Amino acid sequence: MTDAPHGFSETTTYIKAPARDQITDSGDVAGLVARVLADVRAEGDAAVRRYSAQFDKAELDRFEVSPAERQAALDELDPQTRADTEFAIDxxxxxxxxxxxxxxxxxxxxxxxxxxGHRVIPIDRVGAYVPGGRFPLLSAPIMTIVPGKVAGCxxxxxxxxxxxxxxxxxxCxxxxxDRxxxxxGAQAIAAMAYGTESVPQVNKIMGPGNAFVNEAKRQVFGPVGIDQLAGPSEIFVVADASGDPELIACDLLGQAEHDVRTRVGLITTDRALAEATVREVERQLQTLATAKVAAESWENYGEVVLCADEAAMIAYSDFVAAEHLQVHTADPHGFAKKLRNYGSLFIGENASVVYSDKNVGTNHTLPTMGAGRYTGGLWVGSYVKxxxxxxxxxxxxxxxxxxxxxxxxxxxxxxxxxxAAIRFDRLKQPA
Structure with missing residues (x-):
């Protein structure tokens, strides 16, 4: 047991504290991204080609995927994978x-x-950044492209x-x-923000990415809109004594495997559940295929917080404003109504983050690092004015x-x- 989370010393205690702070120095990233943006803006395709070779080890004569290549990729797709993808799209x-x-x-x-009055006007042209990652994240293009098409872009x-x-x-x-x-990386954000010989300039850029993509979105914002600045993934569970440590540990590790900087946590009023969940996480890590990543995430950014009462649990949850917030309480719907700050809310034990990540229909591009205190996630409204x-x-x-x-x-x-006066004065003049 360690000191309480900052600002909550009278009502909360760490059962398992994070070893590191998720906020890191991005100075080197910012400088490199600034150079990439400047070069792409000045040189267009030539700079994109150079940075693609440098960062992605890809030598490409052309960047756009042709209709024939799109069809070939579709033909190669496993029939069940295609059916699952179309289920999620629907x-x-x-x-x-x-x-x-x-x-x-x-x-x-x-x-x-x-x-x-006001009009609802679709944004003319939007850019969707689709991250590659360590795995083929087939849900990623669905979340950034489909709402834009529905909005009428x-x-x-x-x-x-x-x-x-x-x-x-x-x-995709x-x-x-459409294209x-x-x-x-940053060169993709630059190409969409400024336009090149091959890539059209867009009005707004959507979608998550790594630190370089995130920093590039931050630097191009202004003339070009962005959806949000997203950090590493997060999941927190708020639970009382009715919580199931096996389910909670499974859901925490399901997000922890995303990245070694994923933040995962349990906020509870029950000491027995808190301690059992810590043991259960360690047990499940022994057989998890992605344990190398998940264990590092858990060790560095995992936390289990014991709260004095329900009010303290709500206060700490609203302070964290987790990207994904699961509610495992005896009355999950009643408890959910008391929560204000989160990216997306998962009410009851059946509502696992994985379902939203993949296919239930809510968007998985969500605010992180406390941004849930002032904004929600990507949605169809992000694509209209x-x-x-x-x-x-x-x-x-x-x-x-x-x-x-x-x-x-x-x-x-x-x-x-x-x-103002000229119009008023003309009203007084004879017709």
Whole structure:
């Protein structure tokens, strides 16, 4: 047992503390990424080709995947894998369509003659970064491409590392990508942000990636939109005495195998469950095929926190704002309503993160490192703009112009004052 988590010394205790802090110095990454972005912006395809050879060991005459190559990748796909992929695509599409149905255009008349509203406008061209990773993550293109197609984006451009598994090309194709490019890393973000001879410039870039991809998204943000800045994956479980240590340990390790920097944790009010879960994690690691990665993640970033009561458990969970938050309590639905900060919430023991990661329909691109305190994850709304408009009848001008004239005068903005007054004065003139 060690000291309590920072700021929670009176209500919480570590049963298992993390050995390291997930936040690391990214200075070297930032400098290298800045050079890549500058070179791609200045040199276009030539720089992309050079960095692809340097970082991915890929010598490519052309970057875009041709229709014939797309079809070949599709033909090579195992029939069951294709069926499973299409099952996931259908679920993600249905959920995105239902979400889009809640985003409605607006027209109101708050005072006579004053008409205000907004339109829901799809972003014209979006870029989907599809990470390669150590495994072919077939769910990755589904989560970034399908919502864009549902939203009505005119073009969805996908980039994936040139050494990514060919099944990933099939996944991009089935998800509806209009164009697919074999470009990875920071050079892919640069190509989509600035445009090259081969790659069209996009308006917004979606999708997770490694530290270099994340830093590249941070640096290009402004003229180009981004979905979010995502760190290593996270999973926390909040549980009371009803929790099952075997299930909890299994779910923690299911995320821990993603990356050696994955953050995993249990927040509980029950000491027996906390200690049993630590033992169960160690037991399951003995036979887990991905234990080399998962064990390092658990050792460095795993934590088990014992809370004095339910209120402390809720407070600590909201402080962590975990990317994935599972609720294993006697009344999971009632408890879930008390939680405010998370990327996505998994209510009850049946709701494992793996189902959302793969195929239930909610998006797995979620906020990490505390960002759940102020934002949710990627969704169909990320692919549209809510743009306002207004128009005024003469009777509305008569109502809004006088206070606008006075306010402009008090602010010393004569141009504003005249622009408001000229319309008001014309109302007084005979027709």
């Amino acid at each position: 679920n993600v599409r249905r959920f995105a369509e239902a979400q889009l149905g809640t985003i409605l255009p607006l027209e109101i008349e708050p005072i006579p003659g004053l008409h205000l 005119a073009e969805v451009v996908a980039c994936l590392p040139p050494n990514a598994h060919r099944a990933m090309i099939a996944g 194709h089935l998800s509806g990508a 697919i490019f074999r470009i990875g 809510i743009a306002t408009h207004q128009w005024l009848e003469d009777k509305a001008v008569a109502a809004v112009a006088p206070p606008a004239i006075r306010q402009s005068g008090s602010e010393g903005l004569e141009g504003h004052q005249k622009a």
